Amino acid sequence: MEIGQLIADRIDALVKQRGTNNRAVALAAGMSATGVRDIILRKTKNPTLANLVKIAEVLEVDVSEIVGEAPKPRPTVAIAGQVGAGAMVPVFDAYEKGDGPQVECPSILSPKGVVAVEVVGDSMQPTYSAGDLLFYTRATADGVPSDEIGRICVCEDVSGMGWVKQVRAGSAPGLFNLISLNPGADNQHDVKLKWAARVRLHLPADLAHRV
Numbered sequence: 001m002e003i004g005q006l007i008a009d010r011i012d013a014l015v016k017q018r019g020t021n022n023r024a025v026a027l028a029a030g031m032s033a034t035g036v037r038d039i040i041l042r043k044t045k046n047p048t049l050a051n052l053v054k055i056a057e058v059l060e061v062d063v064s065e066i067v068g069e070a071p072k073p074r075p076t077v078a079i080a081g082q083v084g085a086g087a088m089v090p091v092f093d094a095y096e097k098g099d100g101p102q103v104e105c106p107s108i109l110s111p112k113g114v115v116a117v118e119v120v121g122d123s124m125q126p127t128y129s130a131g132d133l134l135f136y137t138r139a140t141a142d143g144v145p146s147d148e149i150g151r152i153c154v155c156e157d158v159s160g161m162g163w164v165k166q167v168r169a170g171s172a173p174g175l176f177n178l179i180s181l182n183p184g185a186d187n188q189h190d191v192k193l194k195w196a197a198r199v200r201l202h203l204p205a206d207l208a209h210r211v
Contacts, residue, residue, distance in 0.1 A: 004042060005042065007047065007067060008040045010066050011036065011040055011055060011059075012040045014061060014065070015036070015040075018060075022040065023036070023037070025059065029055050031051060031055075036055060039055075049067075052067060073104075075111040076102040076103060076111070077102065077111050077114045077135070078115055079101040079118055080116065080117055081118070081162070082117060082118045082119070083163065083164055103116050103209065103210050103211065104209035106201055106203060108201065109135060109201055115135070116133045116135050117134050119131065119133075119134065124181045125182060127152075130205070131205030132202060132203065133205070133208050134202055134203075135201040136198060136199055137197060138197045141195070143195060144167065144196040148196050148198050149167060149168060149169055151167065151198040152164065152165070153199065154196070155167060155193050155194075155196035155197070156194045156195055158193070165178035165179055167193070167196050171190055172190070174192060175192060176192075176193050176196075177189050177190065178191055
């Protein structure tokens with residue numbers, strides 16, 4: 001987008017966000033009554049930096065929010081499905097090529113190899129609530145890496161059931177105890193798992209930016 005149009009669009013959006021109008025902003029900035037409108041309508045092709053600084057002050061933003069480069073969109077990751085106590089899991093890894101439902105990747109994670117699942121039901125309260133997203137990365141296609149033992153993991157058992165549990169070693173190699181996150185729920189013992197991957201990030205539903 002051409003920079004003049006970008007500036008015009010940003011000022012227009014900020015004026016509307018503040019619940020004010022072009023004339024009021026222009027007069028408060030010491031400009032003519034139509035000064036802001038003319039910038040937005042591109043009648044003023046090259047507004048001065050001094051006027052843009054005054055407009056930014058009136059709108060209570062740094063001038064960089066008006067003249068700076070447009071922020072690059074965050075990369076997205078796939079929402080592979082849903083998970084909860086007893087949730088069936090043909091949905092896991094259903095979008096291997098990254099298509100399907102997407103969520104903006106949180107800035108503290110690299111999107112490479114990251115997958116999200118959505119919590120359903122109230123079976124994991126108070127730790128996780130319905131609609132929350134859990135992000136994980138599978139280190140291996142199958143199996144349970146030793147460094148996942150003792151951690152809260154997204155996992156799939158050999159019958160195809162999906163869980164979010166604390167994974168502990170079972171009574172024999174290849175068996176695992178799944179400890180519920182809900183103190184009132186039952187734990188599972190000596191379960192065979194296809195795979196387990198630690199929860200790297202929990203994002204409450206109201207903070208997730210789905211795209």
